[in-house]
Amino acid sequence: MATENKVNKKKVSTYKIVQIVLGVLFGGYIVWRLYQILIANPVYGPDTWLRFAIAGIILGSVYALVAIGYTLVYGILHMINFAHGDIMMIGAFGGYFVFEALKNISTPTVADPKLNFLNAHPIVSVILAFVVGVSVAALSGYFLERIAYRPLRNAPRLVPLISAIGASIFLENAAMLMFGAQRRDFTNPVVLTRGNGWEIPVGGGTVILTYTGVLTFVLSIVILVLLYLLVQRTRMGRAMRAVAENKNVAALMGINVDGIISQTFILSGGLAGAAGVMWGIHLGLVYYFLGFIPGIKAFTSAVLGGIGNLPGAMLGGLFLGGVESLGPAVLGIDFQLKDVLAFGILVLVLIFRPTGILGEVLSEEKV
């Protein structure tokens, strides 16, 4: 008995030592690189660092917006909804067509006879685009669940996963046939022209904090807070958590499990739609394959932050965005390698914390 205990103890400590050694080596390398690049041999001025940071935070907010919907579905169903990125694409198209329609409504004034609705009422236009994009995407989310997932509710776990991949391919190609293969440009109201923003003078240069980027960041925070409150403080949220904990027991308590799952998908679809419209406004390109890369990046963010954990998705997104824009600069490698770095970090995080940074799932007490 005693010897057995000893063996066990030894095994655990070897693993821990390897972990610690790896951690120290990695941490030491980062510190050395930071010293090199900041003090010994400064390649970038403070303005460039600020630009990297801003680019990272904004890109991270985009990832986070998509990741929140991803993680919500995982939290309830323990299923990875690979079609989430494509629902986002549908939302982006919804917003795009609203802007196109509003652009063609002319509301001439004396000062500007060419004025259209989009530029005359930018705030109303943006809200309309969000309303339409979110509704279309929420509807798609509902039908996605009805058609692709509900018939497989009791099937082995891999089956809905394959179904999700199939749904993703279907949605991409359906969008290509409906809207064409060409890339379209999201025409923003003039006030929100991409690339315009507050100009901050830093260390001899001017850093531009874009309006659309700030809007993305604010929107992701607002959505996160609202969703957190919804899951924590409402009856619907309580029912969701109950379903996440145990479907059968939840049903015994009088919860309509199918209804709750439908609601989850409507909610997650709506979030994807909001992310899609925001993507369109901020980055401007809308086409059928748009959801693929953000879908993968958002999945990575969700896993990084701890899948099923709402604040974790936000944190994971920001972390990923930061690594992608600051990482190559800190390590002094080519920027084309940012994805290698991002997924390398994912592997490292999973080695040290297999459950992600915040590492809890929705079904546990804390969301």
Place this chain on the structure above:
Amino acid sequence: MSKRIYALASLLLFASMMLAACGSTPTAAPAATEASTEAPAVTEAPATEAAAAGAPEVCATDEFGCAVFKPGDVIKIGMGAPMTGDYAAFGIDISQGAMIAVQDAGDVDGFKFELVTEDDGGSPEGGAAVANKFVTDPAIVAIAGHIFSGATNAAMPIYEKAGIPMMSPSATNPDLTKQSSKVFNRLVFTDADQGRFAAEYLFNKLSITKLAVIHDGSSYGQGLAQVTNDEFIKLGGEVVEFTAITPGESDYSATLADVAAKQPQAIYFGGYNAEAAVIVNQMKQSGLDGVVFFGDDGTFGQDFLDRTGANSEGTYSTSLVPPATDAKAAFDAAYEAAYQTPAGKLSPYTWTAYDSAASLVSAIKSVAVLGGDGNLYIPRGALVAAVRSIKEYQGLSGVVTCQENGECASSGPTFYVAKDGTWVEAEK
């Protein structure tokens, strides 16, 4: 019940075995001939058939045999082009330009011409797949393509074996004509020419001494970027950054901020307009305000201007839009009448596309022989040689003369600068 299912199953099994046995015999034969001879079976089949019917002598001696057309058949010219996806505009435009050439081609001894367009997606895999499809069609005698350098590179060896000449209107990678291919020819100036001219223009005309070079990692973009980089250094300039982006993304601001930190006076970009537009739109927010953007011929076109709006002001691009002539005006009118779009709106290659199909038609006409049996015979080996020896052919883009390596370019690049939402010719 279970007995019946068993019977049914065994019947199905038996039937499928029979089918498999029947199916395997005919497929084995072509595979064997393909392995034993250089040319695929399809090109050989008409040749032997022709010998029996008393075909012209040239068919017996020709390396690849003859393509035989019975009265009423059409002579087909193949075109592998990206017809869907991000670069569909190029493929659609080029095939439309070539289509007009084929309509203008008339006939040879009563045999009409037809253009067959297949979607190769612009990728190497797609190029090889389309080429493999084309060589199995005995009526295809020549290829007006492919369109992208990567696809062309993959397709070349397949046509080489089948003895089908190519005349690409747009594959610009310099290495393509260095592989001593007998079948590959092109009408467009090479990336080497383009890169050299661009480097000279940047250094001498725009007085740029610190240049950043960005490319998209494609066969075309990277090749062009490398040539420009080397030529610019040779001229005495300094390349402060040579970097790649991942095509298909919508946010390059971190990469651009990195480039901005090296303080270039101009950016040379090797790639296509989808990424070029994203870069130009994000230059200002990345600290590259006032830096000249100089694009290659892949960035030229109305698309780029539509996407970049006011940000395009002062950006340069490269093109091969030919000088105005009566023939060009006639083509432009025919193009607009047929497709309701002005020529050159979708891509700058529509004129060379016309020339490549038209020059192939003229080469086909020069070698085709009408047999005593009323069939038309086109000796494939002679056609390959005829295309390579095209001399002083008057095309839309200028006078075309092919050199021994397959370069048939008639004109050098023209540089354009964006002013108030249109491309205007830049000062020479």
